[in-house]
Amino acid sequence: MTLIKISALAMAMGLCSVASQAVPVFPDSDYNQAVASVEQVLGYPLASRISEPAAIKQYFEQLAQAHPNRIKLVPYAQSWQGRPLFYVVIGSEQNIGRLADIQQQMQQLANPQRIDDRQAKQIIDQLPASVWIANTLHGNEISPAESSMALAYHLLADQSPQTAKLLENTLVYIDPLQNPDGHSRFVSRYYATVGLAHSPDRLSAEHNEPWPNGRTNHYLFDMNRDWISLTQPETRGRVKALQQVYPLVFVDSHEMGGDMGYYFSPEAEPYNPHIQANQRQSLQWLGENNARWFDKFGYDYFTREIFDAFYPGYGASWPLYQGSIAMTYEMASARGHQYRKADGEILTFADGVQRNFVAFMSTIETASQRAPELLNNFYQYRKDAIAQGSSGSVRSYIFPAGRDSAGLSKLGAILTEHGITVGKTTEAFKACGESYQAGSYVINTNQPTYHLIRTLLDDTVPMDKEFIVKQEQRRANNLPDQIYDVTAWSLPLMYNLPVVSCNRAVNVATTAVTTERVLAGSVSNPQPGYGYIVPWGDMAAARFASAALQQGIKLKSSDLPFTHQNGKRYPAGSLIISKADNGAELMTQVQQLATHSGASVTGVDSSWVTDGPNFGSFNVKTLHKPNIAMLWDEPTNPLSAGSARFVLERNLNYPVTAIRPAQLRGADLSHYQVLVLPASSRGSYQQALGNTGLANLRSFVERGGVLIALGNATDLLLAGDTPLLSSKREYKVRDGDEKKAGKEMKVAGSVIKTPEDYQQWLVPEKADPDWVPGFLARADVDQQHWLTAGVPETVNSIYVGNQVYQPLTIADGRNVVSFAPAEQLLAGGFVWDENRQQIAHKPLVMVQGVGRGQVISFTQEPNFRAYVDGMHLLYINAVFRGAAHANPLR
Numbered sequence: 001m002t003l004i005k006i007s008a009l010a011m012a013m014g015l016c017s018v019a020s021q022a023v024p025v026f027p028d029s030d031y032n033q034a035v036a037s038v039e040q041v042l043g044y045p046l047a048s049r050i051s052e053p054a055a056i057k058q059y060f061e062q063l064a065q066a067h068p069n070r071i072k073l074v075p076y077a078q079s080w081q082g083r084p085l086f087y088v089v090i091g092s093e094q095n096i097g098r099l100a101d102i103q104q105q106m107q108q109l110a111n112p113q114r115i116d117d118r119q120a121k122q123i124i125d126q127l128p129a130s131v132w133i134a135n136t137l138h139g140n141e142i143s144p145a146e147s148s149m150a151l152a153y154h155l156l157a158d159q160s161p162q163t164a165k166l167l168e169n170t171l172v173y174i175d176p177l178q179n180p181d182g183h184s185r186f187v188s189r190y191y192a193t194v195g196l197a198h199s200p201d202r203l204s205a206e207h208n209e210p211w212p213n214g215r216t217n218h219y220l221f222d223m224n225r226d227w228i229s230l231t232q233p234e235t236r237g238r239v240k241a242l243q244q245v246y247p248l249v250f251v252d253s254h255e256m257g258g259d260m261g262y263y264f265s266p267e268a269e270p271y272n273p274h275i276q277a278n279q280r281q282s283l284q285w286l287g288e289n290n291a292r293w294f295d296k297f298g299y300d301y302f303t304r305e306i307f308d309a310f311y312p313g314y315g316a317s318w319p320l321y322q323g324s325i326a327m328t329y330e331m332a333s334a335r336g337h338q339y340r341k342a343d344g345e346i347l348t349f350a351d352g353v354q355r356n357f358v359a360f361m362s363t364i365e366t367a368s369q370r371a372p373e374l375l376n377n378f379y380q381y382r383k384d385a386i387a388q389g390s391s392g393s394v395r396s397y398i399f400p401a402g403r404d405s406a407g408l409s410k411l412g413a414i415l416t417e418h419g420i421t422v423g424k425t426t427e428a429f430k431a432c433g434e435s436y437q438a439g440s441y442v443i444n445t446n447q448p449t450y451h452l453i454r455t456l457l458d459d460t461v462p463m464d465k466e467f468i469v470k471q472e473q474r475r476a477n478n479l480p481d482q483i484y485d486v487t488a489w490s491l492p493l494m495y496n497l498p499v500v501s502c503n504r505a506v507n508v509a510t511t512a513v514t515t516e517r518v519l520a521g522s523v524s525n526p527q528p529g530y531g532y533i534v535p536w537g538d539m540a541a542a543r544f545a546s547a548a549l550q551q552g553i554k555l556k557s558s559d560l561p562f563t564h565q566n567g568k569r570y571p572a573g574s575l576i577i578s579k580a581d582n583g584a585e586l587m588t589q590v591q592q593l594a595t596h597s598g599a600s601v602t603g604v605d606s607s608w609v610t611d612g613p614n615f616g617s618f619n620v621k622t623l624h625k626p627n628i629a630m631l632w633d634e635p636t637n638p639l640s641a642g643s644a645r646f647v648l649e650r651n652l653n654y655p656v657t658a659i660r661p662a663q664l665r666g667a668d669l670s671h672y673q674v675l676v677l678p679a680s681s682r683g684s685y686q687q688a689l690g691n692t693g694l695a696n697l698r699s700f701v702e703r704g705g706v707l708i709a710l711g712n713a714t715d716l717l718l719a720g721d722t723p724l725l726s727s728k729r730e731y732k733v734r735d736g737d738e739k740k741a742g743k744e745m746k747v748a749g750s751v752i753k754t755p756e757d758y759q760q761w762l763v764p765e766k767a768d769p770d771w772v773p774g775f776l777a778r779a780d781v782d783q784q785h786w787l788t789a790g791v792p793e794t795v796n797s798i799y800v801g802n803q804v805y806q807p808l809t810i811a812d813g814r815n816v817v818s819f820a821p822a823e824q825l826l827a828g829g830f831v832w833d834e835n836r837q838q839i840a841h842k843p844l845v846m847v848q849g850v851g852r853g854q855v856i857s858f859t860q861e862p863n864f865r866a867y868v869d870g871m872h873l874l875y876i877n878a879v880f881r882g883a884a885h886a887n888p889l890r
């Protein structure tokens with residue numbers, strides 16, 4: 001039954017700012033009353049209120065229950081706070097009726113090695129196109145989630161011939177809310193600040209979210225960077241769901257600053273070279289059709305200027321490497337009900353809801369019109385990928401079995417989650433002239449995911465040369481660069497796992513690697529005479545130590561490597577558990593700990609060593625179970641605080657107490673042995689803590705605490721009259737004349753000879769080094785120090801920003817990890833030459849004894865996105881071995 005006909009005139013009303021609409025505005029819609037509107041289900045009109053996660057779920061559940069022939073709801077993950085994540089699929093009755101067949105046929109297209117072109121054509125002729133619209137990944141980007149309800153309503157209720165035509169050959173998948181925890185945080189705090197009227201003023205409390213804002217998930221991760229290493233359950237669920245469906249077009253709908261307008265494809269330069277020409281062509285069509293619709297409605301938009309397609313860990317990137325089309329859409333955010341823009345106009349929440357809705361409809365139309373082409377391109381992409389992996393210079397990657405088997409099994413599991421076939425070899429073999437042991441991992445590149453494999457595993461994915469030339473020109477003119485995110489993300493480098501690429505496929509017996517990240521460990525000689533040894537050096541041993549300490553098991557850890565009488569060499573840090581120190585149930589406990597942690601434990605019948613310290617040596621320390629506190633709240637950087645907590649709590653299952661900086665001014669910290677200072681973002685620790693806070697920190701360390709500073713929190717250690725760390729932060733290296741900074745109004749005359757000199761002259765004398773967007777930096781590890789126990793001779797750290805610190809002199813402390821010499825510094829990605837020169841040999845990790853305690857600085861973030869796994873052991877050593885090397889009164 002016809003309820004509302006939207007005329008061309010009403011459509012033109014879309015030009016004006018609207019407070020809210022009962023229904024979305026779309027030309028010639030003809031809404032069927034039998035489909036419940038948002039107002040009928042939730043009690044308020046569409047876009048008149050920012051819906052909470054539970055309300056969004058309620059609306060979609062109602063639709064799915066009422067119209068099972070047209071819409072299906074599929075749960076795919078659960079957030080940390082226990083909220084369900086789900087998607088719905090909407091289509092014609094006919095397509096929803098054969099959904100299982102459609103998905104099965106998409107699977108066939110996705111695996112072209114199993115079909116020929118004739119079969120593919122038959123499949124393509126029967127398949128609809130598909131669009132996946134993902135919303136509100138950043139929880140404070142509010143309009144997309146609401147637009148998803150508008151879209152679902154429109155697709156189900158509109159009886160117009162044009163909607164029927166779209167759905168005849170197109171399935172629409174909607175993920176309404178990708179980050180329910182962050183969204184809930186935003187919504188509850190937004191409404192808590194609202195008074196009689198919603199303020200549009202950017203100064204108002206409702207437009208200034210408290211720390212941490214709603215962008216991130218529960219562990220404060222930016223999930224729009226997480227698609228590489230899949231650290232968060234929300235991302236893992238999505239990646240799995242997408243591989244069941246393989247949507248042809250993926251939209252990640254976001255919001256940006258309130259003054260910005262609307263952004264859609266095509267993306268900014270640089271493009272990742274693994275994106276194919278016809279994918280870029282499709283991005284162009286989609287953008288052009290969006291523009292056509294935006295022109296009809298009179299909505300402004302922009303393309304190309306920001307939001308690049310280089311980093312593969314965005315939601316709008318990952319599907320591209322599976323052969324689909326993926327884009328980000330960005331709407332200016334009202335960040336509440338209304339927002340006064342810089343030009344004085346009022347932007348409303350409803351404006352955003354309506355614009356996203358139009359962009360979605362336009363995208364669905366493009367997919368519908370181009371259905372056969374998109375299907376064919378998808379099939380062809382995956383078929384070509386196999387061919388490229390069978391003929392190019394990189395036909396296999398081999399990860400030799402070796403030091404870090406826990407890291408290797410985790411990486412293998414993650415690559416498997418990405419849809420990459422990974423084999424674990426069951427026999428020794430030779431490839432490209434080298435011999436490898438059984439247990440090595442092999443990836444042949446003749447797979448439909450060839451481009452994803454290359455993107456994730458190569459040291460460097462090159463940026464377009466012209467783009468780099470342009471960036472160097474901008475720098476020469478003292479303009480900021482246009483690189484949007486890090487330039488390096490190679491998983492083998494980040495996990496610090498050696499990998500060999502080979503120009504031939506490897507044929508060797510393998511077992512298929514599964515998505516199980518932690519493989520069960522084992523105990524050899526489980527009923528020993530003396531006790532047990534756990535070799536240190538990977539996360540399995542660290543998980544073992546964490547669980548053992550929490551169970552009250554007495555553990556020792558050797559500062560030096562040793563060789564046991566049984567002939568086996570154990571690295572520094574290895575754990576020693578004697579039966580004499582522990583209870584009768586030790587054997588059972590060790591067995592269970594080994595199983596769950598993945599550690600390889602050896603039972604030993606005697607304590608005798610043939611080389612290195614005996615277990616009663618002063619070089620063997622007791623590990624105490626430390627109480628760990630961490631600063632949490634302004635001015636900490638939420639990403640740093642979140643990942644620092646996540647690595648301990650979720651990779652290691654060890655609890656952390658979060659403390660607000662205001663408490664630290666006067667709090668008695670004697671209950672804690674370790675205090676972590678995450679990097680700061682807004683404001684400085686010095687201001688937040690004041691002199692009393694700083695004095696309290698010093699007294700904490702002097703009494704035997706371990707203070708660990710991450711990234712720029714190192715600056716706090718250098719502050720005050722008696723700094724806790726004897727390093728200094730460096731300015732940019734200057735070439736050219738010193739500028740005189742006197743108070744005189746007139747100075748001696750000078751001649752500026754060249755345009756280069758002129759640009760140089762403009763730079764203040766005390767400028768920070770240029771900002772580095774992010775590369776993988778090689779660093780050398782002092783093998784003699786207790787802090788580096790079990791860590792290999794080199795590590796790769798992400799380097800982002802402009803911090804360079806001077807090394808400690810030996811009178812003050814040790815630089816236990818230092819950046820490599822300039823020629824070897826760059827492990828992956830891109831760095832400006834001046835920075836490379838200045839960073840070389842500077843400290844990455846410093847340690848200085850202060851009183852009875854230890855001060856440890858990581859000058860770059862070791863927990864960056866929690867995906868540089870090769871750095872985690874250093875951080876864990878700082879916590880657990882640091883606590884063992886402090887001497888509080890016990």
Ligand SMILES: [Zn+2]
Nearest residue numbers: 138141254255
């Ligand atoms: Zn966003």
